[in-house]
Amino acid sequence: MGFFGGKKKMVLGLDIGTSAVKFADLKDTGKGYQVENMGLTPLPPETIVDGSLMDATTVVEAIGELISHYKIKKREVAVSVSGHSVIVKKITMPKMSESELEENILIEAERYISFDINDVSIDFQILSTPEKDMGEHMEILLVAAKKDFVNDYITIVREAGLSPMIIDIDSFALENVYELNYPLEIGDLVALCDIGASIMNLNIVRGGKSLFTRDISIGGNLYTEEIQKELSVNFEEAENLKLGGSSEKGSPHVIDKVFNKVSSNIALEIAKSLDFFTATFPDEKVARLYLTGGCAKAPRLKDIVYERVNIPVAILNPFANIVVNPRVVDPEYLKEISSLMTVSVGLASRRI
Ligand SMILES: Nc1ncnc2c1ncn2[C@@H]1O[C@H](COP(=O)(O)OP(=O)(O)OP(=O)(O)O)[C@@H](O)[C@H]1O
Numbered sequence: 001m002g003f004f005g006g007k008k009k010m011v012l013g014l015d016i017g018t019s020a021v022k023f024a025d026l027k028d029t030g031k032g033y034q035v036e037n038m039g040l041t042p043l044p045p046e047t048i049v050d051g052s053l054m055d056a057t058t059v060v061e062a063i064g065e066l067i068s069h070y071k072i073k074k075r076e077v078a079v080s081v082s083g084h085s086v087i088v089k090k091i092t093m094p095k096m097s098e099s100e101l102e103e104n105i106l107i108e109a110e111r112y113i114s115f116d117i118n119d120v121s122i123d124f125q126i127l128s129t130p131e132k133d134m135g136e137h138m139e140i141l142l143v144a145a146k147k148d149f150v151n152d153y154i155t156i157v158r159e160a161g162l163s164p165m166i167i168d169i170d171s172f173a174l175e176n177v178y179e180l181n182y183p184l185e186i187g188d189l190v191a192l193c194d195i196g197a198s199i200m201n202l203n204i205v206r207g208g209k210s211l212f213t214r215d216i217s218i219g220g221n222l223y224t225e226e227i228q229k230e231l232s233v234n235f236e237e238a239e240n241l242k243l244g245g246s247s248e249k250g251s252p253h254v255i256d257k258v259f260n261k262v263s264s265n266i267a268l269e270i271a272k273s274l275d276f277f278t279a280t281f282p283d284e285k286v287a288r289l290y291l292t293g294g295c296a297k298a299p300r301l302k303d304i305v306y307e308r309v310n311i312p313v314a315i316l317n318p319f320a321n322i323v324v325n326p327r328v329v330d331p332e333y334l335k336e337i338s339s340l341m342t343v344s345v346g347l348a349s350r351r352i
């Protein structure tokens with residue numbers, strides 16, 4: 001089992017997110033991918049906090065509900081992790097073979113990782129750089145995740161009766177989806193930004209390679225919490241108001257104000273990360289920013305982000321290059337959920 005997966009057999013993509021468990025099952029038709037099955041089930045608040053599984057039983061039950069409701073047959077799954085317990089770093093090492101690297105990576109990793117090396121699982125990928133001769137050196141993408149954290153996910157998936165075959169990282173799944181759906185942009189430097197309920201994953205990529213990734217603890221819950229404060233309502237009521245529902249205490253004016261304020265904060269965080277990237281890679285210019293995740297649906301967020309970052313902003317379509325039969329998923333429903341399905345589609349396109 002590794003963070004980078006392999007080739008061959010298809011798996012079920014299972015995205016255990018803060019607000020919902022989502023899954024996608026893809027079929028490789030030979031001419032591309034087709035959705036075989038797909039769906040989601042919500043999780044109650046506090047089930048997952050900052051990526052940590054607080055209430056494992058509830059998550060196991062939610063997966064069970066998905067399996068029975070959608071009659072899921074496939075047992076091999078790819079799941080992903082993100083947040084504070086995961087570190088992704090690009091490091092430079094002397095040139096060596098893959099097996100030599102395997103022997104040396106732990107010692108090397110220790111220099112870059114703030115956690116105790118005995119508590120983490122390590123994986124790596126050699127980033128070959130044909131466009132840039134690095135002489136006696138090579139670039140490695142190092143991934144480290146706290147063992148306890150990853151084991152919690154593995155345990156949950158097993159308890160739900162499934163076999164975890166691939167443990168991925170949210171921002172890699174995001175990159176995967178992008179490459180799958182926008183093959184013509186292969187030479188462009190683009191920023192991919194998945195904003196969920198509690199975590200924002202940013203990944204700046206070009207030609208199948210990641211130049212920069214960052215996870216930030218912001219997301220849709222910020223709107224909900226702000227509505228809670230402003231209107232003295234509980235989480236469920238605030239979430240409902242956010243999504244356009246009505247309630248006695250609801251006030252369109254207040255909701256509007258919250259949307260503007262929180263969206264501006266999110267835009268500022270994205271801009272700060274892009275500025276940091278530009279400071280690190282002064283010769284690079286990001287051509288486009290793609291937004292996805294449930295928050296990408298927040299009204300005007302796209303425009304507010306654009307005003308801040310001043311590069312074209314688009315909503316990523318995880319099904320741009322994937323066939324979705326209207327008999328499998330209702331087109332109206334597909335429109336509604338597509339931004340939520342990005343990570344699970346990315347996971348489903350991984351091979352064992
Ligand atoms: N139409 C909408 N307008 C605003 N926010 C929305 C809308 N639809 C969904 N959201 C918000 O998107 C978030 C859920 O998105 P998503 O499913 O991508 O997150 P998640 O994967 O559960 O969370 P995370 O990735 O942070 O663990 C929730 O906060 C939800 O309220």
Ligand SMILES: [Mg+2]
Binds near residue numbers: 017293
């Ligand atoms: Mg998510």
